Amino acid sequence: MDFDFTQEQRLLRDTVRDFAQQEVAPVAEELDREKRFPYEIVAKLGELGLMGIPFPEEYGGGGSDTLSYALAVEELTRVDSSVAITLAAHTSLGTMPIHLWGTDEQKREWLPELCSGRKLAAFGLTEPEAGSDAGNTRTRATLEDGEWTIDGAKQFITNAGTDISGCVTITAVTGESNGSREISNLIVPNGAPGYELGEPYRKMGWNASDTRPLTFDGCRVPESNLLGRRGDGFKQFMQILDGGRVGVAAMGVGLAQGALDEALAYAKERHAFGQPISSFQAIQGKIADLSAEIEAARLLTYKAALLKDRGEPFTLTAAQAKLKTGRLAVRATEEAVQIHGGYGYIEEYPVCRFYRDAKILTIGEGTDEVQQMVIARQLGC
Ligand code: CAA
Numbered sequence: 001m002d003f004d005f006t007q008e009q010r011l012l013r014d015t016v017r018d019f020a021q022q023e024v025a026p027v028a029e030e031l032d033r034e035k036r037f038p039y040e041i042v043a044k045l046g047e048l049g050l051m052g053i054p055f056p057e058e059y060g061g062g063g064s065d066t067l068s069y070a071l072a073v074e075e076l077t078r079v080d081s082s083v084a085i086t087l088a089a090h091t092s093l094g095t096m097p098i099h100l101w102g103t104d105e106q107k108r109e110w111l112p113e114l115c116s117g118r119k120l121a122a123f124g125l126t127e128p129e130a131g132s133d134a135g136n137t138r139t140r141a142t143l144e145d146g147e148w149t150i151d152g153a154k155q156f157i158t159n160a161g162t163d164i165s166g167c168v169t170i171t172a173v174t175g176e177s178n179g180s181r182e183i184s185n186l187i188v189p190n191g192a193p194g195y196e197l198g199e200p201y202r203k204m205g206w207n208a209s210d211t212r213p214l215t216f217d218g219c220r221v222p223e224s225n226l227l228g229r230r231g232d233g234f235k236q237f238m239q240i241l242d243g244g245r246v247g248v249a250a251m252g253v254g255l256a257q258g259a260l261d262e263a264l265a266y267a268k269e270r271h272a273f274g275q276p277i278s279s280f281q282a283i284q285g286k287i288a289d290l291s292a293e294i295e296a297a298r299l300l301t302y303k304a305a306l307l308k309d310r311g312e313p314f315t316l317t318a319a320q321a322k323l324k325t326g327r328l329a330v331r332a333t334e335e336a337v338q339i340h341g342g343y344g345y346i347e348e349y350p351v352c353r354f355y356r357d358a359k360i361l362t363i364g365e366g367t368d369e370v371q372q373m374v375i376a377r378q379l380g381c
Pocket residue numbers: 085089125126131132133134135158234235236238239241242315363364365366367370373374
């Protein structure tokens with residue numbers, strides 16, 4: 001086994017680490033408090049070539065791999081989960097379906113703008129009655145006179161309602177075949193008639209990211225906005241979620257690492273009973289356990305990324321990594337708050353925000369219970 005990064009991967013990780021420390025960390029608390037979307041940061045990520053890491057260079061992407069993408073997500077989450085989920089949802093959920101199944105024309109139309117970060121992509125799978133049961137899509141699309149007419153609703157959608165949102169790729173029922181519902185994917189551009197953005201949610205965390213419900217009320221898009229083969233939509237989106245779960249697992253690793261970074265620095269500085277609290281075994285035990293668990297979770301996440309890059313099956317490993325890292329992030333951020341004592345409960349300290357940001361990692365892109373289902377099925381249950 002090779003545990004080394006390539007020179008490009010190391011360079012990319014270090015670039016993102018510096019950027020996160022210098023440009024993101026100083027404004028993270030303010031963006032969170034003001035629930036303000038990080039437009040300036042997204043523009044800079046675009047300039048650095050980070051908004052299209054795994055996409056071909058001919059379309060303006062970075063021509064890089066999943067592991068590089070995971071490293072970038074990990075480093076950003078170490079300081080700011082809102083910025084990280086904006087990049088992750090844009091890359092592995094919003095843009096990836098166009099890269100994988102788009103026609104040449106669709107790729108030429110969308111990828112250069114999306115890879116540059118001038119426009120953002122969103123992924124519309126979840127509905128009021130189709131969360132974990134993602135196949136229970138109620139949104140319908142009917143084809144008539146060269147246009148799809150879409151009626152329905154999506155919810156908990158990231159990146160759809162910013163000033164730079166370009167499009168959302170959605171699942172919709174497009175007919176019946178062999179007694180079961182035919183689900184297809186469509187690209188819906190922002191501004192399409194009948195496509196309406198709901199108000200942003202008031203969330204527990206990820207406050208600087210854009211999350212809102214969407215409605216489609218007689219929304220019309222051209223027939224050519226079908227993405228991939230008609231009827232392949234559910235399987236396509238399941239495949240997208242496998243890749244998305246590698247990104248979310250990288251978020252779990254990054255957030256847990258960020259919490260440990262803060263806890264360790266604080267423990268060395270804070271004195272009690274005449275000594276730095278890092279000299280107490282109770283604190284050392286927490287720090288040592290977290291560091292061991294983070295390293296294990298990191299390797300599992302990188303393994304999922306490497307399997308994907310090699311073109312090998314990675315559904316099982318991605319689900320294991322997502323399950324492991326989400327829980328770890330919740331535990332690590334809680335321990336980091338505990339080590340900070342009362343200060344950990346105060347918003348000026350990053351661990352307070354980290355604690356609020358962690359919980360969604362056991363829910364978004366498939367709950368822990370869904371990961372357990374996926375893992376058990378992969379193991380033959
Ligand atoms: N890749 C390719 N195909 C797949 C697949 C995969 N990973 N998983 C399933 N399929 C295929 C199956 O082979 C099957 O094909 P056939 O009909 O030809 O046999 C078909 O899809 C149906 O599969 P299942 O019978 O397994 O489907 P199911 O209805 O039992 O559901 C599930 C399976 C795993 C529970 C799925 O519904 C699921 O993953 N649910 C969770 C959805 C989810 O993660 N939502 C999060 C949305 S995104 C988000 O959250 C964004 C954000 O936070 C920012």
